[in-house]
Amino acid sequence: MKLTPFLFLLAVGLTAAEHGWKSGSQYKYQVRGRTMAGLHQVADQYVGIAIKAKLQVQPKSDNELSLQIHDAQYADVHANLTGGWNGQIPEDKLHYQQLPISSKPFELKLKNGAVDKMVVDKNLPTWELNILKAIASQLQVDTQAENLKSSRINSLPSKGQAYGVYKTMEDTVSGEVETIYDISPLPQYVIQSRPQLAPMPKLRGDGQLIDIVKTRNFSRAEQRMAYHYGFTGLTDWEPASNQMGNFLSRSSVSRVIISGSLDRYTIQSSVTTDKIVIAPHLYNNQKGIVGSRMNLTLEAVNPASGSPSSVPNPRIVKNLVYEYNAASQQEGQQNHNAYKQYNSDESSSSSSSSSSSSDSSSSSSDSSSSASNSTSDNSSSSSSSSSDSSSEGNQANNQWNSKQHGNNQKNAPKNRSRRSVNQGKQDYDSSSSSSSSNSSESNDSSSSSSSSSSSESMQGHGNMPMKIKSRTGSLKAGNSSESSSSSSSSSSSSSSSSSSSSSSSSDSDSSSSSSSSISSSEEFWQPKPKLSSPPNSPFLPYFIGNQGNSIQASKQIDGVQAIQKLAKQIGAEVQQPNAIPGDNTLSRFDIMSRVIRTMSAEQLKKATENLYFPHSKASAKSSQDAQSYQAWTAFRDAVAQAGTGPALLALKDWIMSHKVNGQEAAELLSAVSNSARTPTPEYMDAFFSLATSEEAQKQWFLNTSAILSFTNLVRKAQVNNDTAHNQYPTHAFGRLSPKKQAQKAVSEKYIPYLQSQLRKAVSQGDSPKIQVYIRALGNTAHPKILSVFEPYLEGKEPMSDFQRLTIVASMDQMTKTYPKLARSVLFKIYQNGGDAPEVRSAAVMQLMKTNPPAELLQRMAQNTNSDHSQQVNSAVKSAIESAAKLRTPNAQELAQNAKAAVDMLTPKNYGAQYSKNALRSYIVQEQHLAYQAQYSAIQSGDSLVPSSMFLSLRKNLGGYQRQEFQASYMTS
Known part of the structure; x- marks a missing residue:
């Protein structure tokens, strides 16, 4: 009888032991896995x-x-x-x-x-x-x-x-x-x-x-x-x-x-x-x-x-x-x-x-x-x-995103200690509250633009030999690159023109980007790329295709010879343009750009020595010379598209050694600005050194393109936090230009240089250079440019009305990165009744890009009944009336605000001889397409032809949004 309790307890113990991982036992599992890809809504074919x-x-x-x-x-x-x-x-x-x-x-x-x-x-x-x-x-x-x-x-x-x-x-x-x-x-x-x-x-x-x-x-x-x-x-x-x-x-x-x-x-x-x-x-x-x-x-x-x-x-x-x-x-x-x-x-x-x-x-x-x-x-x-997290879902997502954006750019290692049930809530609350979000105003804009630019995105999986991929591996998006070409300044003192087409500078728009929620420690990121070495890009086939390493690590691949072979094939194929589609020439060019991204500066130097063939050396009667020249141009353009540090150094070497110059060099530098993939501080300083070098400054076309291309990249990589996070591989490398370091470089090095050059141009009365450096400062879209422009806008420093109009026109990028700050400045310019009507009308044009609130639009509408300038009144009335008719989803807030102000506008009608601001949108629901355009015409006299005109077209394909076209001209 005394054994009964013991046996009972033993039985209970044995039963309980069966519930967990039992020491002394061995568990055997069958592992099965598959990863399949296919166009499942088109066919049942899978690979x-x-x-x-x-x-x-x-x-x-x-x-x-x-x-x-x-x-x-x-x-x-x-x-x-x-x-x-x-x-x-x-x-x-x-x-x-x-x-x-x-x-x-x-x-x-x-x-x-x-x-x-x-x-x-x-x-x-x-x-x-x-x-x-x-x-x-x-x-x-x-x-x-x-x-x-x-x-x-x-x-x-x-x-x-x-x-x-x-x-x-x-x-x-x-x-x-x-x-x-x-x-x-x-x-x-x-x-x-x-x-x-x-x-x-x-x-x-x-x-x-x-x-x-x-x-x-x-x-x-x-x-x-x-x-x-x-x-x-x-x-x-x-x-x-x-x-x-x-x-x-x-x-x-x-x-x-x-x-x-x-x-x-x-x-x-x-x-x-x-x-x-x-x-x-x-x-x-x-x-x-x-x-x-x-x-x-x-x-x-x-x-x-x-x-x-x-x-x-x-x-x-x-x-x-x-x-x-x-x-x-x-x-x-x-x-x-x-x-x-x-x-x-x-x-x-x-x-x-x-x-x-x-x-x-x-x-x-x-x-x-x-x-x-x-x-x-x-x-x-x-x-x-x-x-499903029920009603909490969307709202909590937004709150989380706004709190966590930019956490991946922190350098301090994150405490990886585990949280217990009791600690969990406290630890999470404290980490949430202490995580610094983008304090920059670029994230707190009230404008809600939903879009994306062309993207190449891959999500992580193992790189295994023999084409094996791990569970989560998958190619997420196709490749593309955003191209952003900013205005080119005119050579005459009386006019300035700028145009950019197709993928133009869709970079910095949208302050309301739903930002990052990553807060990973830098210990998990890849090392920051060095200027003379290719980046250690994860997931991309040419970077991990050799047992997790670059194809350049393979003894069976000679990168320089591979590039030479591809370039010569392309040089031969382009001699017969009709055969280009059948020969897959464009695919070869894309492959060449990808291979170049894996190459070091030394390798590119060797490839340059083997392929360089100037146009002056080519004979019009020699087909071999034509092929050699086209092979060089193919290699030259592929280097510009590569976007790596070694590619930038190669281009710098070409410019300094006069292998490329003038307009050719200007176009290459513009391409480099748009294709840059890893704009680290070292990369930015090298670009700045090249753009401000004596060799670049003395060459026509290049002296303008270099500085404008550089400042465009400054905005995208260092000033606009949304673009710096979304455009570049921050989940792989962390923020490529850390915030504090970037802000210091922009405010203490780049902008002071541009400011000194602007002052110099103003003192010399050099109108083309004045326009170039005004545009360059505007391209940066940094708040410090306001202190640079202030003495000119307030009349403390001499500057013509046309040049001050150029200043206001150059603030277009700032309306996207710091919309609230830009709105405040632009509204003051608009309110200044003593300023030139052209300048005030331009301020109205830019104000509409900042998604102004209803009360501000109502004040502007009310002013049309008393303002002495009919040009400004016409610009305000046309802007508010057209904004109230916008239909695209991301413009609905602006449309509602404009509707609240429409009935307060002056009843007077204005003809074509007055300044106009027209905003239009169009939706193709069945194809998930949407277009939004803004046309602004500024009149300075009694003429049907505007003295200045600005046109931009934005395209939205299923949420993928880009600046499709941008053009402008200005005359004095």
Whole structure:
């Protein structure tokens, strides 16, 4: 009788032990994955990769797991799948090959179910480490809300109850993003109809089967692993977020079935499904998809045959977030600077605690399975029940974005310590309140422009050999580049003209860009590019195509010879223009630009020596000379399009050595300004040195283009925070020109130079130069230019009415970067009744670009009844009446404000001889197209021909917005 209580307690203990990772047991999982891409709304044809492997998990303790991958294989897939990207593929049609990953063990350190850190072999290649992280992400189940994030929807499970909804900030291979947990018991009928969800239900003991759905919100992320380029400040898209207009949307949902209870459980199956839906043409409904699924399903639980093996040469990895490949020119380089920081930070502590760390790291199971997604339809599939954050969603998103924009530009390392349930809310609240948003007014504009410019965006996945990609890998967007050509000043003192067409300067628009929510520490970014070396760009094929490194790291590729071959092919093909489409000449040019981006300054110098062939040397009768000259021009233009530091140095060398000069050099510099990909402070200083050099200043055309191109780039890369974040790959490198450093350079170096040159030109009465430097100052759009312009606008310094009109016209960029500040200044100019009507009319034109509030428009409308200048009254009346008729979504606030002022306008009608401001919009709903134009005509006399005219056209394709056309002329 005395043994009865003991036996009862023993039975209870054994039952409870079955609920968790049981020491002395070995868990075997089947790993299945697939990643497929196709135009699913056009055809059922898909291409991709399938992966399978075995995962062995052996617990060392409740919070330590040793993992190991066996029999990893992959197969290329190119098939017609009537069931969609996740349709069943017969095994006999998949020709599996060995996936070359090691079987070394690795370890997971858990904290209440969440993965706290990993221990891996320090010699593990980056691409393989990312596969292990993808596997580990499947085993992360934060049932205890270890990483809890404050939210109104949080409803934590009470003890003994398997119901709950709450938000966490969770790191997985996809990034560190907000994750919504939905927890509920798994109904019996579901397990009966889909037994693969819980293949070993008996392991629940006295517990139950619990369904956990995790939905990731990439729009709220502390760390996004992505490469993007070309989105402009016009857009309110956040690169790599859940949705980017009509162009791209993405989702990631995990479904984990556990048996037992929320604090003691066994993972029966874990399925993660990622989808990226893309509209390749933007303007129609036919979309493509990149679908990925990763599946872990429990196969067996057996007694362990021995103690777990230790990890050889252990290295601690702090989280599960994808690590960028080195993308280096050195063969075999796997670890970028983050590894060095980890090792230097932890080598001492890890060596001092190597015995304990090694003991705890002595887990034998090394897991490395492709982070691709499930291929077998026998594997457990997930019903992607995504949880919605209800009414809080949009408003909270906006609040989060406004708070978090610019966090990725901070240099201070972020505290990566885990948050407990009790600490979570406090830590999150304090970090939210302390995270500095863009204090610049460029983000607090009331103008709401939704747009984007051409973009090339890739989202992170592992670079594995033999075309293998990890689970989250996907090409997000096509390539493009924004071109922004600013006004060119006239050579006559009486006129100034400027035009820019097609992709002109859509860069800095939109102060209301919904900014970044990233706050990742710089330790996760790639190293900032050096001027003479190519950048370490992640995800781009030519940068990681050789085992995670650049193609230049391959002994089989000679970059200089490859460029020469491509240039000569293009030179030969352009001799017959009609054959260019069939010969794919433009594709070759694009390939050449991509290869040039991977080359160093020294390599470009060698290629220049081999290809340079001036036009003066070419004979009109020699076809060989014509081919050689065209090969040089193709190489020359591809270098200008490359946008790297070495490309800028090559162009500088050409100008200094007179290989290019005059208009040719001016056009090349203008292209460099638009194609720059990594405008670091070093890059900007080199550009400034070139633009202000004696050689550039003494050449006609180049002396104007150089300074205007440079100041355009200053605005995009250093002044406009929206463009600096959206246009350049800030998720990969951090902010390329750190705010404080950029502000100091602009306000203490660049603007003072322009100011001194303007004063010099004014003192010499050099009208063309006055116009150039006024336009250059306006291009920067920095608040300091107001103090430069102030003495001229107020009459303290001599300047003609035409030149002061030029000053007001040059403030067009500032209306986009600092709309409130510009509005205040422009309104004062408009109110000054003693100023020239032309200057006041120009101020009205610029005011309408700042999205003025209703009360300001009402004051202007009321003034039309008493203002003595009919030219100004006409400009105001036409502007308000046309603004009230705008139909595009991003202009609705302005339209409503204008409607509130229309009835206060003077009833007088003004003819064509008066100044006009006309705003027009047009929408093609079926094709998701919208156009918005502004036409301004300023009259200075009794003539039907305006003395000055400004025209701009903005195009919106499904949310992708760009400045399509811009033209102007001014006469005195």
